[in-house]
Amino acid sequence: MTTSSLPRYLLRSDLRDFYGLSRGAIDSYQRRGLLPRPDAVCSTGLLWSHQTLRDARRxxxxxxxxxxxxxxxxxxxxxxxxxxxxxxxxxxxxxxxxxxxxxxxxxxxxxxxxxxxxxxxxxxxxxxxxxxxxxxxxxxxxxxxxxxxxxxxxxxxxxxxxxxxxxxxxxxxxxxxxxxxxxxxxxxxxxxxxxxxxxxxxxxxxxxxxxxxxxxxxxxxxxxxxx
Structure with a gap:
């Protein structure tokens, strides 16, 4: 698998750019179940793939x-x-x-x-x-x-x-x-x-x-x- 074919993952801080929402809104919507479940957890926090985020609202x-x-x-x-x-x-x-x-x-x-x-x-x-x-x-x-x-x-x-x-x-x-x-x-x-x-x-x-x-x-x- 080439590097370009690997899925791209976003941290919760990156969701602000994906959705165009403030950090407070991202945190609030996640706690209220309005964002998709994360794909994984790493040492720096939760991870979402672009595919997961787009599929959730497609x-x-x-x-x-x-x-x-x-x-x-x-x-x-x-x-x-x-x-x-x-x-x-x-x-x-x-x-x-x-x-x-x-x-x-x-x-x-x-x-x-x-x-x-x-x-x-x-x-x-x-x-x-x-x-x-x-x-x-x-x-x-x-x-x-x-x-x-x-x-x-x-x-x-x-x-x-x-x-x-x-x-x-x-x-x-x-x-x-x-x-x-x-x-x-x-x-x-x-x-x-x-x-x-x-x-x-x-x-x-x-x-x-x-x-x-x-x-x-x-x-x-x-x-x-x-x-």
Missing amino acids: SMIPTLAAAVPIDDELGADDLDYANVYMCPTQSGHFIGWTTPSIIGLVESGNVAQWHSVLACARYDGSAAYETSTTDPVIQDKLDRARERRLEEQHLTVFLLNNQPLGIGPIKVSVNSKTAGLQRGRLLLRDNNRVGAPGAWLQLPPAPSSQPLPAFTLPLLDATFPMT
């Missing part, structure tokens, strides 16, 4: 959901005309570093429109280097959507079911004076429920025209307790 994670703010014009236009949500891949303010299987798009501060994720791809420029699909038709939809934001270099594109599971108002937290969502909020998914134990939002199993009840987004501590 497909939608069935136990993960998210609520994200979208721009009333650009984000709404992406949804209306391409059925996608797009965001930077390497940023702690967005969810492009991971792959939830349900996304709630929050427009105008207090209304979430929940969609199941059909496929996901990550791009460096116009080239996809990670994708969840082998279907050329689906990949073409992802690529065409990505062309809408060619000025952004590192982008994640989530292709959404064009029929929302449901629409309803949300608040950021019980103590919040405003319903505005400033950054992506990761949530637990349990089949057709999203949120956290004791703070679930029940989504219908199929698209429905019935409005969802008001829902308060749980904090990360309540959704993914430290382990």
Whole structure:
């Protein structure tokens, strides 16, 4: 085996560059089980291979959901005309570093429109280097959507079911004076429920025209307790 064919391993400190997250976020997400299990342990700490990290997010994670703010014009236009949500891949303010299987798009501060994720791809420029699909038709939809934001270099594109599971108002937290969502909020998914134990939002199993009840987004501590 040549040196170039050996798998590349990353220490936990290296995950900051891979995900684009702060050291504190990496430590927190690992303790909450939001990062893949390490491949090995060496004298300097835990080790992850590139293959493990990319495989873990190449497909939608069935136990993960998210609520994200979208721009009333650009984000709404992406949804209306391409059925996608797009965001930077390497940023702690967005969810492009991971792959939830349900996304709630929050427009105008207090209304979430929940969609199941059909496929996901990550791009460096116009080239996809990670994708969840082998279907050329689906990949073409992802690529065409990505062309809408060619000025952004590192982008994640989530292709959404064009029929929302449901629409309803949300608040950021019980103590919040405003319903505005400033950054992506990761949530637990349990089949057709999203949120956290004791703070679930029940989504219908199929698209429905019935409005969802008001829902308060749980904090990360309540959704993914430290382990």
